[in-house]
Amino acid sequence: MPLIVQKFGGTSVGTPERIQHVATKIKKHVENGEQIVVVVSAMSGETNRLTELAKSMGELPPTPREFDVLLSTGEQVTIALLSMALHQIGIQARSYTGSQVHILTDSAHNKARILDIDDKNIRADLDLGKVVVVAGFQGIDEFNNITTLGRGGSDTTAVALAAALKADECQIYTDVDGVYTTDPRVVPQARRLERITFEEMLEMASLGSKVLQIRAVEFAGKYNVPLRVLSSFEEGEGTLISYDIDDKDKEMESALISGIAFNRDEAKVTITGVPDKPGIAYQILDCISDKNIEVDMIIQNISADGTTDLTFTVHRNDYEQSMKILNDASEKFGSKEVKGDNKIVKISLVGVGMRSHAGIASQMFKVFADEGINIAMISTSEIKISVVVEEKYLELGVRALHESFGLEQNYFK
Numbered sequence: 222m223p224l225i226v227q228k229f230g231g232t233s234v235g236t237p238e239r240i241q242h243v244a245t246k247i248k249k250h251v252e253n254g255e256q257i258v259v260v261v262s263a264m265s266g267e268t269n270r271l272t273e274l275a276k277s278m279g280e281l282p283p284t285p286r287e288f289d290v291l292l293s294t295g296e297q298v299t300i301a302l303l304s305m306a307l308h309q310i311g312i313q314a315r316s317y318t319g320s321q322v323h324i325l326t327d328s329a330h331n332k333a334r335i336l337d338i339d340d341k342n343i344r345a346d347l348d349l350g351k352v353v354v355v356a357g358f359q360g361i362d363e364f365n366n367i368t369t370l371g372r373g374g375s376d377t378t379a380v381a382l383a384a385a386l387k388a389d390e391c392q393i394y395t396d397v398d399g400v401y402t403t404d405p406r407v408v409p410q411a412r413r414l415e416r417i418t419f420e421e422m423l424e425m426a427s428l429g430s431k432v433l434q435i436r437a438v439e440f441a442g443k444y445n446v447p448l449r450v451l452s453s454f455e456e457g458e459g460t461l462i463s464y465d466i467d468d469k470d471k472e473m474e475s476a477l478i479s480g481i482a483f484n485r486d487e488a489k490v491t492i493t494g495v496p497d498k499p500g501i502a503y504q505i506l507d508c509i510s511d512k513n514i515e516v517d518m519i520i521q522n523i524s525a526d527g528t529t530d531l532t533f534t535v536h537r538n539d540y541e542q543s544m545k546i547l548n549d550a551s552e553k554f555g556s557k558e559v560k561g562d563n564k565i566v567k568i569s570l571v572g573v574g575m576r577s578h579a580g581i582a583s584q585m586f587k588v589f590a591d592e593g594i595n596i597a598m599i600s601t602s603e604i605k606i607s608v609v610v611e612e613k614y615l616e617l618g619v620r621a622l623h624e625s626f627g628l629e630q631n632y633f634k
């Protein structure tokens with residue numbers, strides 16, 4: 222009997238009617254002779270609503286432990302409702318919170334990592350012919366504290382369960398019918414990919430494509446869980462994320478660019494006129510990492526007069542704090558000025574085919590030049606090129622790139 226883990230995201234369970242629709246979809250799979258474990262998100266908007274509610278208490282930031290107790294309630298609502306909807310159409314189902322399954326995580330509240338899953342209860346229910354409905358995005362640490370896995374974390378719950386149960390496939394049902402060459406909401410001409418490798422998906426997710434949480438892709442790659450992204454609302458094959466590319470998919474192998482990712486959550490800060498001597502970059506970035514702020518791109522200018530400027534990007538939520546840290550430290554580092562901009566975005570071209578090709582970067586830069594878009598920062602790796610540009614150019618830049626690289630069709634060598 223095939224065992225499938227299915228995850229339904231916030232929009233897919235956004236109303237009572239949609240929850241009932243999900244129940245009928247699950248019923249079809251059960252009637253097909255599949256064993257089903259379902260992971261659900263909170264109803265769409267709910268996690269944001271809870272976040273605002275927490276802020277309204279005035280404790281800023283909210284105590285992480287209590288914040289997790291609050292956030293985890295969103296998913297508790299949907300597991301109960303979906304189980305009821307399943308009962309109503311004659312399917313036996315049982316709901317579990319993360320702690321009831323015993324999804325053990327570390328204690329990093331709001332961004333916990335799954336360490337272990339006890340599959341005993343789930344297996345027992347499956348053996349009795351029940352559908353098991355598990356709350357996504359949450360777990361419990363070794364001290365019995367409720368933890369959450371970071372935004373989009375239900376994807377990771379689903380993949381981790383699929384790995385633990387050695388499921389035949391992990392299906393992520395969402396509001397688009399697969400992974401596209403870029404966000405179809407920004408580029409309507411974007412093309413759905415039939416297959417994408419873990420490596421490329423990992424890069425797309427880490428560069429901002431929110432269709433899958435990055436940790437979910439990491440997990441799926443590590444445990445070789447066949448992962449598929451599908452629509453909750455339409456029938457279709459979706460997109461399979463896997464390692465192997467068979468002959469049929471050879472064309473993918475030769476695709477230069479698999480997609481364009483972008484990230485709107487970016488901000489950049491610059492500390493100018495610091496002495497150009499060993500240890501300065503370390504000291505400045507140490508002040509930032511001391512506050513657990515993650516730094517992404519870093520640029521240091523060539524020094525002309527023995528001083529230099531250091532610019533780096535951080536998450537937009539960390540912008541104010543980063544500016545404050547640099548302003549406080551500027552005197553110590555002999556800086557004349559600290560500058561910042563939180564209206565920037567990062568746009569990235571991703572493709573394993575890039576490895577063996579020169580000229581992609583220059584084509585990318587020409588696209589921006591032709592559109593009159595100034596590039597503030599650049600970073601490259603073997604399989605991606607990222608640029609930072611002003612936020613107002615996001616849509617224009619992504620659409621122009623998509624067109625220039627011919628991503629509506631397959632792009633061959």
Ligand code: ADP
Pocket residue numbers: 229230231232233262373394395396397399400401402403404405406429430431432433480
């Ligand atoms: P869910 O609530 O189901 O988890 P998300 O909003 O987290 O759904 O993820 C689905 C969304 O991801 C889509 O609605 C789409 O706007 C966005 N998205 C971003 N990049 C891509 C991409 N390359 N392919 C498909 N969807 C993408």
Ligand code: ASP
Pocket residue numbers: 230231262263268269295357358371372373374375376
């Ligand atoms: N409800 C959480 C969120 O909105 C987790 C998820 O949906 O994956 O981020």
Ligand code: MG
Pocket residue numbers: 230373376431432433434
């Ligand atoms: Mg999501």
